Every structure is written in structure tokens, then in C-alpha cells.
Amino acid sequence: MLGRLIKHELKSTSRLFLILYPALLVIALFMTFVNPFFENLSDSYAAGTAIYSFVTGMMGFLYGLLIVAIVVITMITIIMRFYKNVLGDEGYLMMTLPVTEDAHIVAKLIAALIWSIASSIVILISILFLISSSFDLSIFRQMREALVEASQAGVNVPFELFLVFAFILFGFISNVLIFYTAMAIGPNLTKNRLLGSFLAYIIIYIVTQILSTIGVVIWYLAGSVEGVMVAINNSYDAYSSVTSGLTMMNGVLITSLVTMLICCAAAYLITRYFLKHKLNLS
Amino acid sequence: MNNEQIILKTRGLTKRFGGLDALNDINLDIYRGRIIGLLGPNGSGKSTLIKLANGLLQPTSGSIEIAGQRPGPYTKSIVSYLPDRSYFDDWMKVSDCLKLFADFYADFNVAKAYEMLKLLDIDEKKMFRTLSKGTKEKVQLVLVMSRQASLYLLDEPIGGVDPATRDYILSTIINNYNEEGTVIISTHLIADIEKVLDEVIFLNRGKVERYMSVDDMRETTGQSVDEVFREVYRC
């Protein structure tokens, strides 16, 4: 059931992406291969310069526009999909399907993840096209060397990468879930669904900001004393200062991660509760 | 009759919105194999009762059971619901809608749906948004009636359609009849559907005022259900 839901989600939201992704890649390819052609033109003919400037300018503009479009539309699609599909007329169809509220939320979340990752990859690929001419494979070697150096200095590289990855992932999930929660609560606040959703979002945002600030302050107070002590003891040891700096960074990451996980759980449970018990389709 | 034959059961069912009781202490035993009219003036609680039955609303107090279970994924799999509005994404093709039903409802009869669409001369490759309002309603009706469900909930299926479409809808309901399934039709256009109904429920201001067979009502009052209704609910 979940698989079918996800398939349906992707199918229903794919329309714009199937236009924008190819468009971006085509422009990127065009800029990569055709611009040099125009460059030669401008070298050979006087009029060529004008054409060259015009074409490269246009392409550059379109490229930038498409990138912005993809980023914005990814976000809008994720939000609008939940809004229309759960609170709008489509809700009459969706919420009478023989699936649990959990399945609905998870399916939309996974679809949101998929589109975000896809958009990121497409944008990345287009950038790679553009810099492919001036691209130097040595950059990968340099990155690898830096990572090796770091692990020799006592840094647990896989762990750090995992932390960063989890941080990004759950940051994304909590952002999306908060939107869902706001939309699930919204219609219960005011007669106007849209207004209620906005209101709910603002309230939730304020609450999460307050909570996370308190969390950071607590951690900072708890950790800073120890951190200062450690720093004093190890101030002449180069490696130790790296690790203590790292410890601080890890602390921040882990605290934020924990906060986000709590946030995700809360948002998920609240969303599910409201979808199950407080759903009120017009 | 044994309890297996009761498809919809409510006990003390109450739903409150704000300070208002949309439904108040509803007690119903509805058996399988009936076609029932849910009749009442606007605001009587018809829509609320239907939404409680298909799980779109939760009771404030009391209980409602479909085939002995509270509304949830299982009951949704045996209830076929036709709301009074278009509920498909405009950009879906008719064939996509069919695929959706086939994916999620084990009791969906694809062949039957295609046959009905063909009879109605509806092109399955068309996008929902290109269809006229009447055609959209027909598509939704075809999908809902192509399921072999235990309970069909039709909310105002014949309001705002032309007579030919109305006849088609009623004829489809009759044709689709089976002893295991019950059809509940919520409407205020009684005269048109009376001969299709077994029983009627009069709902007013959240309370069941009458629940009897059409034959009984005619025999005891010498009038049609429509006439009785007009009398009882004269403004």
C-alpha cells in the first residue's frame, strides 16, 4: 500500500519537474558546448561579438532562472501537495482510501525527499557540465587527502560524515513535517483554512525557535565550562585543539540533531492526531 | 435477522461542531441488501452522518460501526463513497483515475468500469479538467459503482444533473444491486428516486424522525414519501 501511495504521489507531482529538469540540462549543455562556438565567431567577425554577448547573456539568464524555478517549485510542490490533497476537495478521495494516516504522511514525506534529492542532483549535474571545461580532477584528490589527514589527526571521519548527513536529512524532514503540522492544525484555528495554516505555522515556528534557543543555551553553559578547561590544559597541543574544537562542533551538531528528532517526532504525532481526529473537510 | 446482516450500526451517535449538535443521539440498525434514502432539509445532519460512516469525521460521543468495526482502513475498503463534488486532481486522466481505484480497492472491477465508460462514450485518455461537470460526475459514479462494496454512500448523486443522466444514475444503482450491499442515497430530490428505495430515513436537526420502508409509509399514509416529506418539513 505504501509503495502504491508513493508511486501515486510521484506521478501526481511530476508534471512541472519533467519540464524543468530537461530544460535546465539542455541549457547547461548548450552553454557548455555551443558557447565556445560563438566565442570563435566573435574572434573572427565583428558582428560575432554582439551575437556572442547576446546569446551567452540570454543563456546565463535562463540558466539562473531555471535554477531558481526548480528550487522554488520543489518547495511549493511539497507544500501544495499536502494542502490540496489532504485539506482540499481531493481529501474526499484520499482520506477515504483504505490506508492509515501514517501511510499518507510517510508517503508524502518520502516523495518530498525524492523530489528534493532529484532537484539537487539535476542542479549539480548542470553545474558539472558548466565547469567541466575548467574542471580539474585533482580537486577530488585534494578532498580525499584532506579527509585522510583529518582521520590521522584523530577525527572519526565516517562518524562526522554521518552526523552531517543526518543533520541535513532530519533538518529537511522536520521542516517539511512542520509545514504538514501547521496545515493539519490550521483549519481548526480559523474558518479560513489558509489563514489558519499560516497562523499555525507562525506559532509553531516561534515555539520551535524558543525551544531550540533554550536547548543551545543549556548546552553551551554545560559545555563551555568544560571546553575552557580542556582548552587551557591542551593549549600547546596542536592535535588536541583540533579535537576539542571538533568536540564543540559535534556537540552543536548532536544537540541540534536531537532537537530536530524530537521536533520530527512531535510534528509527526501531532499531524497524525489532527488528520485522524480533527479532519474537517469543507 | 442475525447481526451479520447489519452493515451500519450506530448507538448514541453524537457529533458536535462548536456549540451545535449536528447529530444527536442517533441509533440506527441498517441491514445489508437495501437501498435507503437519507432525507432531510439542509443542515439536518445528512452529510455529517455520511462523513462519520466513511471515516472523514470522528464522533463526539457514541459509536458507529460498519460491519461491526469502527471506521478505519478496513471499513474504508468496504465502503464506496461518492461525494457531491469533484474529487480528482484536474490533471489526472480518466485512465489514471481507474488505475488509482484498481490499485487501492481490491473489490474494483476494471472491466465493468471500462464497459460503462464506453457505453457513456467517455474517452479514457481525456484529462479530468477537460470534462464537463456532468461527465465528471458520471466518471465518479462509474468508479464508485464498479466496486463490489458492502456499503455505498452517495451524497446528492442526482442534484444538478439533466433528466437523462439522472435516469442513467438510478438505473445503474438498480443494476448494481446485490444482496450483500446496501446503498444509502442522501438527497432532497425525493420524487425522482422514490421508486428505487426500499426504506427512508427522515433526518431533521440532527435527529432521526422516521425510519421505515417506503411500502409501509405509503400504506399507512396513503401518500408518497415525497408528499409526506413536504408535509412534515413545510417551512
Place this chain on the structure above:
Amino acid sequence: MEWEFDNKSPIYLQIVERMEYLIVAGVYAPGSSLPSVRDLSVEVGVNPNTMQRALATLETLGLAMSNRTSGRVLTDNMETISALRKKLASDNIAVFLSKMHELGLSEQEVRALVQEEVNRQKLEHTGGGIR
């Protein structure tokens, strides 16, 4: 073509009455088998349970029989059909006579008027016009 019903009596009774006419008039041939309840109810435009009740009533009246293998068949008993024909005719005549009574006509006037109408229809039937 769907049947029309009035608002006075239960629909199943009205179906029975209509079918009695159709049987007596021979539109439904004696001994012919009836379509299934479902097909009949779609044709007539009524609830299948209503149609079932009507057919069961016909059985009670001896106008139809349930055959385990081939569904329902109408009676081929000509005596039963004659009796029904007589009954329906008598009912109609009773109504007619009471209407004539309301109009204030005497028995002789009624007979005379009936004969006039019979003659007129005979003429019409055999071509009418100049004889």
C-alpha cells in the same frame, strides 16, 4: 421504457395490477418465462426488492410459478386467466357504473349510450366514411 406510478399505493401493488392487465391482455403470453428480477427491475425502474415482492404476490395469486431451474414462468392455466379477466372487467364496470350514477344517468340511458358507442366504434373500425 420505465413505468409510471402514482403516489397513492405501494409501488409493488401497482406493479402487480399492471402485470395483471398485461397477462389478461395477452401482452405477456401464457406460460412465457419472465426475465430475472434484476432485469425486470431495471426495465421498470424500481428497487429490486420491490419487484421481488410484486412477483411473489403474483405467485400467491396463482399467476406465476417459481421454477427451480428456469426462474419464473407465467401461468398457462387459461381458467385462471379467464377468471382474472372477468374480475378486472367487473372492477372496471363497477367503477364505470358508479361514475354514470354520479352523472345522474338511468340504467336505460346507460345501456343506450353504451350501444351507441359500440356501433360508432364498429363503423370506425371497418373503414368509416361512406357506406
